[in-house]
Amino acid sequence: MKYYLKTKFKIEYLLFLSVCFLIIRCNDTSEAYKPGQIQKINPESESYLKHEEIAVSPPPFSDGVFPCNDCHAFRKPNPVRRKLEWHEDITDIFNHDSENRWCLDCHDLIKRDSLRLASGKLLDFKESHKLCGQCHGDKLRDWKVGVHGRRTGEWNGKKEYYLCVSCHNPHSPKFKPIKPEAPPFREDEEIK
Amino acid sequence: MNFFRFVNGSFKIITKGSASYYAWVTFLILLTVWGGFGYANQLAHGLIVTHMRDSVSWGFYIGNFTFLVGVAAASVMLVIPAYVYHWKPIKEIVIFGELLAICAVIMCLCFIVVDIGNPLRFWHMLPGIGILNFPSSLLSWDFFVLNSYFILNLIIVVYLLYCHFYKKEYKVSFVMPLVLFSIPLAIGIHTVTAFLFNALPGRPFWNSALLAPRFLASAFCSGPAILLILFQILRKITKFEIKDEAIWTIAELMVYAMFIYLFFTVAELFKEFYSGTENILYWKYLLFGIGENHEIVIYSWSSIAMGSIAFLLFLIPGTRKNFLTLNIGAVLIYGSVYIEKGIALIVPGFTPDTLGQIYVYTPSITEARTAVMIFSSGFLLFTFLSKIAIAIVFEDYCIDDLSSKKRKEKVDKVPVTV
Amino acid sequence: MKKPVNYSGRRKFLKNLSLFAVGSLALSGCGPVTMKEFLQKNFRTLSKKEKDEIIKDLEKKYTAKYGKEFHVTDEPAADGVEFGYALDLSRCVGCRRCVYACVKENNQSRDPQIHYIQVLQMEKEKGIDFAHSDVHYNPELVPEEGYFYVPVQCQQCRNPQCTEVCPVKATWQEPDGIVVVDYNWCIGCRYCMAACPYGARHFNWGEPTIPADEVNPETHYLGNRPRMKGVVEKCTFCIKRVRNGKYPACVEICPVGARKFGNLLDPESEIRYILANKRVLVLKQELNTQPRFYYFFGV
Numbered sequence: 001m002k003y004y005l006k007t008k009f010k011i012e013y014l015l016f017l018s019v020c021f022l023i024i025r026c027n028d029t030s031e032a033y034k035p036g037q038i039q040k041i042n043p044e045s046e047s048y049l050k051h052e053e054i055a056v057s058p059p060p061f062s063d064g065v066f067p068c069n070d071c072h073a074f075r076k077p078n079p080v081r082r083k084l085e086w087h088e089d090i091t092d093i094f095n096h097d098s099e100n101r102w103c104l105d106c107h108d109l110i111k112r113d114s115l116r117l118a119s120g121k122l123l124d125f126k127e128s129h130k131l132c133g134q135c136h137g138d139k140l141r142d143w144k145v146g147v148h149g150r151r152t153g154e155w156n157g158k159k160e161y162y163l164c165v166s167c168h169n170p171h172s173p174k175f176k177p178i179k180p181e182a183p184p185f186r187e188d189e190e191i192k
Numbered sequence: 193m194n195f196f197r198f199v200n201g202s203f204k205i206i207t208k209g210s211a212s213y214y215a216w217v218t219f220l221i222l223l224t225v226w227g228g229f230g231y232a233n234q235l236a237h238g239l240i241v242t243h244m245r246d247s248v249s250w251g252f253y254i255g256n257f258t259f260l261v262g263v264a265a266a267s268v269m270l271v272i273p274a275y276v277y278h279w280k281p282i283k284e285i286v287i288f289g290e291l292l293a294i295c296a297v298i299m300c301l302c303f304i305v306v307d308i309g310n311p312l313r314f315w316h317m318l319p320g321i322g323i324l325n326f327p328s329s330l331l332s333w334d335f336f337v338l339n340s341y342f343i344l345n346l347i348i349v350v351y352l353l354y355c356h357f358y359k360k361e362y363k364v365s366f367v368m369p370l371v372l373f374s375i376p377l378a379i380g381i382h383t384v385t386a387f388l389f390n391a392l393p394g395r396p397f398w399n400s401a402l403l404a405p406r407f408l409a410s411a412f413c414s415g416p417a418i419l420l421i422l423f424q425i426l427r428k429i430t431k432f433e434i435k436d437e438a439i440w441t442i443a444e445l446m447v448y449a450m451f452i453y454l455f456f457t458v459a460e461l462f463k464e465f466y467s468g469t470e471n472i473l474y475w476k477y478l479l480f481g482i483g484e485n486h487e488i489v490i491y492s493w494s495s496i497a498m499g500s501i502a503f504l505l506f507l508i509p510g511t512r513k514n515f516l517t518l519n520i521g522a523v524l525i526y527g528s529v530y531i532e533k534g535i536a537l538i539v540p541g542f543t544p545d546t547l548g549q550i551y552v553y554t555p556s557i558t559e560a561r562t563a564v565m566i567f568s569s570g571f572l573l574f575t576f577l578s579k580i581a582i583a584i585v586f587e588d589y590c591i592d593d594l595s596s597k598k599r600k601e602k603v604d605k606v607p608v609t610v
Numbered sequence: 611m612k613k614p615v616n617y618s619g620r621r622k623f624l625k626n627l628s629l630f631a632v633g634s635l636a637l638s639g640c641g642p643v644t645m646k647e648f649l650q651k652n653f654r655t656l657s658k659k660e661k662d663e664i665i666k667d668l669e670k671k672y673t674a675k676y677g678k679e680f681h682v683t684d685e686p687a688a689d690g691v692e693f694g695y696a697l698d699l700s701r702c703v704g705c706r707r708c709v710y711a712c713v714k715e716n717n718q719s720r721d722p723q724i725h726y727i728q729v730l731q732m733e734k735e736k737g738i739d740f741a742h743s744d745v746h747y748n749p750e751l752v753p754e755e756g757y758f759y760v761p762v763q764c765q766q767c768r769n770p771q772c773t774e775v776c777p778v779k780a781t782w783q784e785p786d787g788i789v790v791v792d793y794n795w796c797i798g799c800r801y802c803m804a805a806c807p808y809g810a811r812h813f814n815w816g817e818p819t820i821p822a823d824e825v826n827p828e829t830h831y832l833g834n835r836p837r838m839k840g841v842v843e844k845c846t847f848c849i850k851r852v853r854n855g856k857y858p859a860c861v862e863i864c865p866v867g868a869r870k871f872g873n874l875l876d877p878e879s880e881i882r883y884i885l886a887n888k889r890v891l892v893l894k895q896e897l898n899t900q901p902r903f904y905y906f907f908g909v
Contacts, residue, residue: 142908145880145883146870146880146883147870147880147883147884147887147888147908148867148908149867150862150864150865150867151857151867152857152862153856153857154855154856154857155852155855155856155857155871155872155873155879155880156691156855156872156873156876156879157855162867167865167866167867175703175866177703177751177752177753178703178705178751178752178865179705179750179751179752180704180705180706180747180748180749180751180752181705181706181707181709181710182706182748183706183745183746183747183748184709184723184725184728184745184746185723186746187245187246187247187551188551188552237816237817238814238815238816238817238839238840239798239813239815239816239840240722240815240816240839242815244815245815246803246809246811246812246813247809249800249803249804249813250800250804304799307799307800308797308798308799308800308840309796309797309798309799309800309813309814309839309840309841309842310796310797310798310840310841312648313648313795313796313797313798314797316652316778316780316795316797317777317778317797322778323652323655323778323779324777324778325776325777325778325779328774328775329774329775329776329777329801330775331775331777331799331801332777335777388801389804391775391805392771392775392804392805393771393807393897393898394771394804394805394806394807394808394894394897395804470739470741473741541804542804544740544741545809546740546806546807546808546809547728547730547740547743547745547762547808547809548730548739548740548741548742548743549743549745549809
């Protein structure tokens with residue numbers, strides 16, 4: 001509404017001026033694009049679901065961890081929640097609803113190289129976003145359309161997605177503070 | 193060819209003069225050269241040698257420009273009271289007012305040229321060969337009205353002097369409409385210049401409807417102040433006759449202007465400080481400083497102090513009619529408006545900047561030197577033009593002097609101006 | 611009257627003299643400005659042939675100056691594209707990675723320093739309050755407790771103040787919404803900087819310097835080609851990248867994925883999803899500049 005008021009005013013303004021001066025060179029291209037042109041869209045429509053096949057970056061394993069079976073093949077599976085004698089690097093930092101959850105809520109007891117949904121369905125590590133999504137459904141939905149998380153590639157073409165675990169440590173997902181880059185020069189210091 | 197002789201004759205006037213005239217001209221030339229080296233430094237290194245930065249992207253130059261637009265406008269507007277009150281030497285008032293206007297406009301344009309980052313590209317603004325963004329940009333309006341005003345004044349003055357020089361009666365039917373047209377145009381140049389700032393919604397300090405009225409009122413204070421002193425000088429050294437009453441009337445009109453200016457400013461301050469929105473920050477910076485940053489406060493209060501003293505001197509009849517106090521008042525009001533336009537108008541508009549950051553701006557030495565260059569060359573031009581006008585108008589220097597021998601004696605007698 | 615020939619001869623002489631004076635002034639004191647550059651017309655009035663020639667000259671000049679193969683292009687706006695940007699205020703941690711990715715991509719001057727992106731630190735209790743914001747914050751780690759961060763760059767307004775006030779039409783809005791500057795036409799009056807409510811325009815106060823090993827040789831005429839002193843420059847959404855399908859540099863670098871970019875006219879774009887599903891705001895909405903740069907809260 002406001003915009004049209006402004007436009008109307010502008011036209012009158014120009015008309016008034018053109019009475020005095022006939023030469024008006026107006027290359028105003030902004031007229032062609034108005035906010036009103038954005039149509040309503042339905043986020044649940046087909047277009048948002050076509051991202052099922054998503055090109056993702058590979059999962060960022062730390063060195064020598066994967067495949068898990070390299071070690072676990074020789075160990076007897078134990079489903080009882082307990083303090084582990086291994087994986088201190090994980091148990092030390094574990095902070096992901098740690099009161100209620102532990103390894104086997106996400107990792108499969110038998111098929112160690114797979115992840116496991118609550119339903120029992122097994123997942124490859126390359127699809128870990130689906131595992132995250134069973135709790136964080138809203139994030140998964142935003143991520144699929146590129147609104148949560150990072151993507152690189154082309155804004156109108158092929159894109160590469162980063163898996164949730166590329167940015168969030170699955171065992172301690174909260175972002176850690178980072179060092180900021182240098183602040184801009186102070187303009188008055190430049191002078192002195 | 194006639195016109196060429198007129199130019200030739202005028203040129204002869206300015207090359208002859210007394211020792212003090214030469215001293216004055218030499219002084220101005222030296223100042224111009226000293227300032228010119230400062231400007232040369234700016235040309236070589238860019239505007240980085242000024243203290244302007246992205247936060248405060250306009251400074252002293254644009255302030256001077258604004259002030260001089262006021263001078264240019266007000267000196268012609270004196271024609272109105274001269275006409276209304278039937279002061280006798282109306283023609284002389286027109287001539288000297290318009291000469292001052294011409295010099296002021298030239299200085300305005302110089303301040304624009306030194307302020308822009310690429311002075312060589314100035315031709316981009318010329319309609320026809322460049323592209324003038326008319327009517328959208330207020331700067332193009334300003335460029336247009338300033339040039340029209342300049343040309344108009346030049347035509348009037350040259351025509352009047354030319355007629356005098358050839359001892360012809362000038363055509364009132366030709367001059368009068370032009371003079372009458374130059375008055376609204378004078379108001380126009382100042383209004384458009386105010387709109388230049390006023391038109392920016394992103395700068396709340398300027399985005400007040402009172403800005404243009406305040407501009408005009410302050411111009412009516414400073415412009416006549418110069419002429420007030422000039423008329424007294426002219427009265428002393430030439431046969432220019434202006435009654436004391438006329439000078440007092442000018443002073444009286446200046447009091448009205450000051451009062452109106454004061455009233456507008458109080459209205460502005462009331463609105464800002466009583467409503468106390470975040471836009472108050474700019475006024476706070478100007479009057480009290482923000483945090484540690486008080487550098488500009490001295491400018492604003494010295495302007496206020498000078499203005500107040502001048503107001504009192506002009507208001508009280510005893511001091512208004514005493515030429516000493518009158519002249520002190522004229523100098524004070526001139527200084528007050530100069531600081532107000534030069535610093536106190538521009539800088540707070542940019543501080544804090546649009547993102548709330550404070551960069552403390554005060555003019556650099558280079559800026560001061562460049563301003564000195566423009567002012568001294570402007571004064572030089574005004575000296576020359578006044579000298580020509582004095583010779584032609586008051587000493588009857590005319591075409592005969594060019595061809596006869598008695599010219600020489602006569603020219604030597606031309607007294608010093610200003 | 612008697613000798614009109616003489617008179618016009620004198621005038622012609624004066625005219626030539628003044629042209630010569632201007633020309634020699636152009637060639638001497640004021641840096642390496644060639645006559646050709648001095649007389650160059652506004653980019654939008656150039657023919658294809660003139661543009662190609664100017665671009666070829668520029669490539670040669672830059673290649674010689676920086677010692678690497680330079681490319682200058684002038685890809686026009688594509689049909690059906692209007693760029694929009696969204697920044698997630700709930701995610702930005704104020705790390706300034708975007709600031710320096712931008713400097714590198716767009717060949718901003720390092721000294722004197724030009725940053726297209728200003729990251730403002732604001733107090734959570736005060737909300738978006740520029741007067742109490744700080745651009746020079748420098749703690750060990752970010753984000754700091756009690757603060758949030760608002761990066762500000764060109765908002766690519768639909769109703770831009772800056773282009774309206776330019777006295778020579780040296781800056782304008784392209785059909786895809788990007789506001790650009792013709793660096794060779796800009797006279798450096800800085801009226802646009804006074805007009806911009808977002809501090810998004812930056813002036814080359816001195817001769818810009820870019821280290822030759824850091825210079826980005828892939829450039830666009832209206833964007834990241836090296837600038838000269840005395841002209842205004844600004845964010846162009848990385849015109850060189852986005853006109854070739856890529857994301858702007860600041861979008862790609864952002865470590866928390868707070869920056870989103872896309873085509874406002876494409877219903878399937880990220881930006882349209884945000885407009886439809888998140889609540890967005892624009893800075894200084896009361897000024898009616900109608901930015902194409904939105905801020906939103908992802909959570």
